[in-house]
Amino acid sequence: MFARVATPRGFNRVIREGAWFSNCSFRYASMMTGPGHATLLTGCYPHRHGIPANDFCDASANRCLYCAEDTVHGRSPALLRVPTIGDALRAASPLSKVAAIAIKDRAAILMSGTSAYPVLWFDAQAGGFVTSTYYRTPPWLGLLNSSMPFTRWTNHTWRAGIPDSLSPAIDNVEGEGALTSGRRTFPHRMPDAATAADDYAADFVRSPFSVTYLFDAAREVMRREKLGQDSATDILCIGVSTTDMLGHTFGPDSREVQELYRACDSTLANYIDYLDDVVGRQHYVLVITSDHGVAPIPEVIRRASEAQGVEIDAGRLRRAELIRVIDSALNGRYGGGASWVREVHEPAIYLNHALCEERSVDPGQAAETAAQALRNIHGVQIAIPTAHIATGMPCQDSIPAELCAFVRAAVDADRSGDIVVFPRRYWIFGSTPATHGTPHDYDRHVPLMLFGGGIPAGTIAADVSPADIAPTLAQWLGLRLGDVDGVPLPLTRTEETAPEGR
Ligand SMILES: [Zn+2]
Numbered sequence: 035m036f037a038r039v040a041t042p043r044g045f046n047r048v049i050r051e052g053a054w055f056s057n058c059s060f061r062y063a064s065m066m067t068g069p070g071h072a073t074l075l076t077g078c079y080p081h082r083h084g085i086p087a088n089d090f091c092d093a094s095a096n097r098c099l100y101c102a103e104d105t106v107h108g109r110s111p112a113l114l115r116v117p118t119i120g121d122a123l124r125a126a127s128p129l130s131k132v133a134a135i136a137i138k139d140r141a142a143i144l145m146s147g148t149s150a151y152p153v154l155w156f157d158a159q160a161g162g163f164v165t166s167t168y169y170r171t172p173p174w175l176g177l178l179n180s181s182m183p184f185t186r187w188t189n190h191t192w193r194a195g196i197p198d199s200l201s202p203a204i205d206n207v208e209g210e211g212a213l214t215s216g217r218r219t220f221p222h223r224m225p226d227a228a229t230a231a232d233d234y235a236a237d238f239v240r241s242p243f244s245v246t247y248l249f250d251a252a253r254e255v256m257r258r259e260k261l262g263q264d265s266a267t268d269i270l271c272i273g274v275s276t277t278d279m280l281g282h283t284f285g286p287d288s289r290e291v292q293e294l295y296r297a298c299d300s301t302l303a304n305y306i307d308y309l310d311d312v313v314g315r316q317h318y319v320l321v322i323t324s325d326h327g328v329a330p331i332p333e334v335i336r337r338a339s340e341a342q343g344v345e346i347d348a349g350r351l352r353r354a355e356l357i358r359v360i361d362s363a364l365n366g367r368y369g370g371g372a373s374w375v376r377e378v379h380e381p382a383i384y385l386n387h388a389l390c391e392e393r394s395v396d397p398g399q400a401a402e403t404a405a406q407a408l409r410n411i412h413g414v415q416i417a418i419p420t421a422h423i424a425t426g427m428p429c430q431d432s433i434p435a436e437l438c439a440f441v442r443a444a445v446d447a448d449r450s451g452d453i454v455v456f457p458r459r460y461w462i463f464g465s466t467p468a469t470h471g472t473p474h475d476y477d478r479h480v481p482l483m484l485f486g487g488g489i490p491a492g493t494i495a496a497d498v499s500p501a502d503i504a505p506t507l508a509q510w511l512g513l514r515l516g517d518v519d520g521v522p523l524p525l526t527r528t529e530e531t532a533p534e535g536r
Contacts (some may be wrong), residue, residue, distance in 0.1 A: 039196045039296055043303035045483075048322065052485030053525055054493045058323070060480065061499055061519070062443035063416075063456060063473035064381050067278065068101035069444070070325025070500075071144040075118045075271065077504030077518030079443040084115035085144065089379045090449045098377055098384075102140040109155075110168035111143050118147030119504045120269050122513040125149070129266035131259055135163065135252050136273025137239055141325070145271035152255065155273075156244075158184065158235035163251055174258050182250055185227035187243040188234060194220035194293050203289040209333035211283035211467045213237045220289065240280040242297030248274060249301050253308060262313035267511060274298065278325075285331040285468040306485075316487035319510075319527075323500050324480035328470045329462050348460035351413045353378050356455065360385075363407035368395050374404070380463045380471060381444070382420070382451035383408075401452040408455055415458035416441060416473075420450045440473040443519065488527040496524050 040046050048054070060070065062079040064087055072078075072085040080086040091098040092113075104110035111118075117125075120132035134146035139155040146153050152172045154163040162179030165171055172178075194205070205219045212218045214225060214233035224241065225233040238244050252272050255261065261268040277294060284290040302322075309318050332348035339346035357375045360383070364374040377384040385404065390397045401419035408417035409430075416437070418430050424447040429438035445454060462469050470477045480500060501520030508515050509522045 039200055040299040041303045043306065044299035045302060046299075047303070047306065048320070048483045048485045049493070051491050052320075052483055052489050053491070055482040055498050055523070056493055056495055058480055058482035058498050058500060059475065059478040060326070060501070061440055061478070063437075063440040063454075064444040065326040065470045065472060065477040067138060067275075067325050068140045068144060071141045071273065072101075072114055073501050073519075074323065074325065075120060075145050075147070075269075075504050076114070076116045077119075077501050077508075077515055077520040078116050079501060079519045080446055081443050082116055082517065082519065084113060084446050084449065086444060086446045086450045087379050087382060088140065090382060090446075091377050091379065091384050091451060093448045098379070100140075102143045104166065104168055107166045107168035109139050109143060109166040111146075111148055112168075114144060114147070116516065116518075118145065118150075119507050119511075119513065119515065120145075120271070121147040121149050122508065122515055123267060123269060123511060126511075126513055127266055129264070131261055131266075131268040132271075133255050133259060133261060133269070134271040134273070135248065135255055136271070137244060137248060137275035137279075138273060141273025141275060142271065145273065146269075150271075152259070154251070154255070156184070156239070156248075158231075158238070172258065174254075178251060178254050178258075182247070182254070184238060184244070184247055185234065187224050187238065187241070188227035190224045190243065192220070192222040192224070192241050192243070192293075194289065196289075196292060196296060201289060201292060203287055203292050205289040207285070207288065207331075207334055208337070209331045209467060210285050210288055213240065213283070218284075220293070222290075239276060240283060242276070242294055242301075244276045245274055245294075245298055245301050248272065248276075249305050252305075256312070262309075262318060281328055282466050282468055285334060286328045287330060287334065309486075314487075319484060319486040319489060319507075321503055321507075322481060322483040322485070323503065325500075326470045327477045327479050328468055329460065329472065329474065329476055331468045332460060332462060335460055346460055347458070349413050350465065351411070351457050351461055351463050353380075353464070355411065356383065356408060359407050359411055360404040363403050364395075364400055367403055368393050368400070374400065377451070379451070381454045381456055382449075383453040383455060384451040385453075397452060405453050405455075408453065413457050413461040414455060415461075416454070416456040418454055420445060420447070420452055420454055423447075423450075423454070437473055440478075444473075484523075484525065490526065490528065494524065498523055 068088040072083045104112045132150040134142040135154045136142035137156045142155045157164045227234040336348045376386045405417040423445045502523045505520045506523045
C-alpha cells in the first residue's frame, strides 16, 4: 500500500537504490527512546552503554535520574558510559564535525556524544531549538528560532491525503487517543498558538508540521556549520520523534500514523534532493533506522482478533498493581507497615532498602520473594531479581534462552534496581493508548536502510541489529571503537557503485 501512495523520491528511492535490511532487530529487552538512541551510534546495548531506561535510579549515586540529566548543565551525555562513533571520529579527526538536532533532548544527546557541536533539541516553552551549557551555543541559534518560528502552523489544518480506497486503517477506532481538540478523525486543525500555546505545542509535536520544521532546521545546521563541505567526514544525527509521539496517541495501525509516514516520505524526498545538491550523492551515506518499535493498542488487537474468531490475550500492566502485589508478598513474609517499593521505572523496580535495613531483611531475599509474586500476575512474563543477572545466575524457568539474553543485555547492575519485570506478548505497561518497552519482536524490530555513495542497491534479509551501524561506520572510517555488541553489517561499500551527483 505504502509504495503506491508514497513519492518515488523518498522511501521508495531509498529502497530501490540503497540497501534495505528487512530483518533488523535490537537484541535487548527494554525497548525505549533513551536506551535505543544510546545504542544507535555506540554499537552497545544498555549493559555496556549504561542507559537501561529513560528514567532510572543509580545505586552508586543514590538518586533517580533522567537518562540525559546533568547535575551541573541540566542536560548532557554524562550518564552514557561509552563513546559514540562521533566521539571516535572527533578524536581521530579534529577537523570533523559532529552535530545533532532532534525533537527530544535524549535523542540528540545520546546519539551525538560528548564532543558534538551543535546539539539542539526542541523546547516549546523556550521558543524553539535549545541546547545546554554543556555544549557551545551556536551564535546563530536565536536567528534560527526567530526566522523559522515553530508557531507558523497556527490554525493550520492537517488533512488526510491517502484515498480511502488505498488506506486499510479506520480513522476512528475505540481505544485510540485524540489530539487536544478531542478529535480522533481527520481533518486535524492545529490550535491557535497565541491563545492556546500549550495545546498548540502538544499537537504540533504530533503533526507532520514538526517533521517539516525539524528538517528545515537540520538544513540550517548544515548550512551554518558547513557540514559535508570539505574533505573531513562530518556526522549529522537527526531524531524524528513525531512518529513516536503520534504513535503513542493513535497506535501503529491508525490512519494518523499512515498519514504521518506519507508526510515524512515527502520530507525525506526533499532532504535527499538537498543532500544531492549540496553534498553530492557520492559523498554522503544516509542511514535510516529507529530507536524502537511499538506494540499494537491492546484493546484494538483484542477486538480485531475476536472479529476473526480467535482470541488474543492482550492487556495492560499497571504500576499500582505491581506495587500492591509486592507489598502483599513482602508484608506477608516480613510484616506490614510501610511500602516495600521505593520507585518503579519500568522495567526496573527499586525496593525500599531503608525498610529492609530497619526490618533486618536481606534486599536480595526480598527481591526473590517479590519476583516470585510478580510472576503470578497474569500479564507478567518475566520478573527476575536484577542480582541474578549481574552474577550470571539462571534467568527464569520456562523462559527461552534468547529472551534471557535480551534481558541480560538490558540490565546495568547499578541502575536497573532490584527486580526487572516485562509483560507477556501483547501486554503493555500503563494507560497510554500504544507503547513499547518490552523484549517482544514488534518492539525490537525496526527499519534499517543505508543510501548514498558506494552503497549497493538490494534487499538484505540477514538478521542484523541497529547496534551494527556504529561498527560499520567505524570500519568505513578507519576508526576504533571499544568493546561493542554490534558487528559490521554484511554490506560491501564500493566506490564504483557510487553514482555521480545529480
Ligand atoms: Zn515512545
